[in-house]
Amino acid sequence: MNTTPDPDTRLKEAFHAVADNAPDDPSAEDVARVWSAVAGELPAEERRQLVERTATDAPLAQAWRVAHELHQAQLDGAVNVRRSSSWWPAALMGIAATLIVAAGVRVLYFDRTPADVYRDSGGYVITSELATDAALPRDAFVLKWKPGPQGSRYLVRVTTADLQVIMTAPELTAAEVTVPSTALAPVPAGGRVLWQVVMSSPAGETVSSQTFVTRVR
Amino acid sequence: MSSSTESIDYAKLRQDFVRAVARLCPTWLSSQRDDLVQAAIMRVMQIVDRQSGGNDAPAFASSYLYRVAHSALVDEIRRATRRQETALDDAPVDSVAVTFNDPERITASRQIGRAIQDCLSAMHRDRRLAVTLHLQGHSVPDAARVLDWPAKRTENLLYRGLANLRECLMNKGMQP
Numbered sequence: 001m002n003t004t005p006d007p008d009t010r011l012k013e014a015f016h017a018v019a020d021n022a023p024d025d026p027s028a029e030d031v032a033r034v035w036s037a038v039a040g041e042l043p044a045e046e047r048r049q050l051v052e053r054t055a056t057d058a059p060l061a062q063a064w065r066v067a068h069e070l071h072q073a074q075l076d077g078a079v080n081v082r083r084s085s086s087w088w089p090a091a092l093m094g095i096a097a098t099l100i101v102a103a104g105v106r107v108l109y110f111d112r113t114p115a116d117v118y119r120d121s122g123g124y125v126i127t128s129e130l131a132t133d134a135a136l137p138r139d140a141f142v143l144k145w146k147p148g149p150q151g152s153r154y155l156v157r158v159t160t161a162d163l164q165v166i167m168t169a170p171e172l173t174a175a176e177v178t179v180p181s182t183a184l185a186p187v188p189a190g191g192r193v194l195w196q197v198v199m200s201s202p203a204g205e206t207v208s209s210q211t212f213v214t215r216v217r
Numbered sequence: 218m219s220s221s222t223e224s225i226d227y228a229k230l231r232q233d234f235v236r237a238v239a240r241l242c243p244t245w246l247s248s249q250r251d252d253l254v255q256a257a258i259m260r261v262m263q264i265v266d267r268q269s270g271g272n273d274a275p276a277f278a279s280s281y282l283y284r285v286a287h288s289a290l291v292d293e294i295r296r297a298t299r300r301q302e303t304a305l306d307d308a309p310v311d312s313v314a315v316t317f318n319d320p321e322r323i324t325a326s327r328q329i330g331r332a333i334q335d336c337l338s339a340m341h342r343d344r345r346l347a348v349t350l351h352l353q354g355h356s357v358p359d360a361a362r363v364l365d366w367p368a369k370r371t372e373n374l375l376y377r378g379l380a381n382l383r384e385c386l387m388n389k390g391m392q393p
Contacts, residue, residue, distance in 0.1 A: 008351065008352070008379070010329075011329075011333065011352060011382070012352050012353075012354065013326055014326045014327070014329035014330040014333060015330050015333050015334075015352040015353075016330070016352075017323060017326040017327045017330045018327055018330035018331055018333075018334065019298070020298050020301075020323075020327070021327065025292075025295045026291070028288065031287065031288050031291050032284070032288065034287075035283075035284050035287045035288075037363070038363070039280065039284075040362070040363075044364070044365035047363055047364065047365070048346055048364055048365075051346050051349055051350060051363065051364070052342065052345065052346060052349070054349055054353065055334065055337040055338065055345055055346075055349040056334045056337065056338055058330070058334070059295065061349075061353060062241075062291070062294065062295075063287075063291045064353055065241055065353055065354060066237065066241060066287060066290050066291050066294065067287050068353065068354060068355065069236070069237035069240055069241060070233060070237055070283055070286060070287050070290065071283070073232075073233035073236060073237060074233075074279065074280075074283045132300075133248075159259075161251070161255065192251075192252075194255055194256075194259070196259070208263075210256065210296060211252075211255060211256040211259055213252050213255075
């Protein structure tokens with residue numbers, strides 16, 4: 001078995017590390033073009049031009065690496081998009097149903113810069129009031145977030161780590177919600193719960209949060 | 218048959234995400250990689266659902282799904298990276314899940330990375346392209362496919378380009 005280490009590992013690590021503190025993100029258009037290039041959908045010269053940009057544009061280079069990895073995975077065996085009435089778990093159907101509520105959310109990858117999707121929403125960002133990876137007691141599992149403008153309403157969806165929906169709470173007027181201990185039954189002590197907030201402001205603006213992670217104590 | 222629904226094998230996509238993130242972010246804690254994967258999967262589901270309009274039979278080709286997945290994963294990696302950078306800047310090390318093992322090594326690595334960028338900028342274009350793809354993790358045959366050049370030519374350009382790069386870094390006082 002050949003276990004010769006890659007002599008250029010350090011060079012590669014250094015080249016990749018530049019992206020970590022690069023302030024700017026690649027635009028949605030560039031990200032899409034990178035995928036097209038890696039997938040061989042762009043003409044050769046356009047592919048070369050993109051490669052040339054990645055030499056000095058670290059975030060774009062990072063997007064290229066992500067595309068390269070995923071494209072390899074796709075070639076190894078693409079995700080099935082298949083007809084089945086039985087495979088789709090009820091839990092995923094549930095989360096899909098709740099996601100429909102967010103269909104109007106203006107968090108689009110394809111019409112704005114991905115990194116700014118939240119900040120662009122009128123300048124409002126939904127942030128958790130809980131510490132990163134906080135652990136809450138099962139019988140007082142209160143999720144809290146920074147309130148939006150007066151009169152805002154919130155939808156909160158909560159899932160287990162494997163995406164089973166355990167609670168969906170629509171039309172909340174307060175910036176907090178209690179997850180009943182009965183809903184937390186599938187989550188073991190120390191287990192993680194994922195939650196997202198979708199805010200509708202009185203002005204008609206809709207903002208979606210990132211996914212927050214909270215543990216059950 | 219008509220009542221069946223198109224469904225997407227999110228388990229496979231999740232496996233792909235896990236593998237990709239493990240390779241792309243090897244220094245991160247596994248719990249943080251898990252969180253990133255979960256967030257990215259949820260974003261993909263959100264986009265897919267929005268694109269389908271909530272219908273039961275979205276016509277998603279695999280290629281489209283992976284395109285969406287790529288966008289979501291890039292976004293989540295950038296978001297997670299920003300959070301880590303903010304944590305490094307703002308918080309005591311033990312108050313957040315900072316994953317970097319050695320800040321000095323990271324700083325040094327970034328300095329070398331920026332020097333690599335400078336050296337690439339000064340390099341002959343064709344060599345620059347070959348070396349860039351090598352640094353991005355492409356094999357010679359794969360780089361040749363992307364660049365639409367013969368493999369032998371790509372290999373020669375890479376060989377000469379790497380020599381240029383090492384010489385350039387040495388001139389900057391860096392040992393590659």
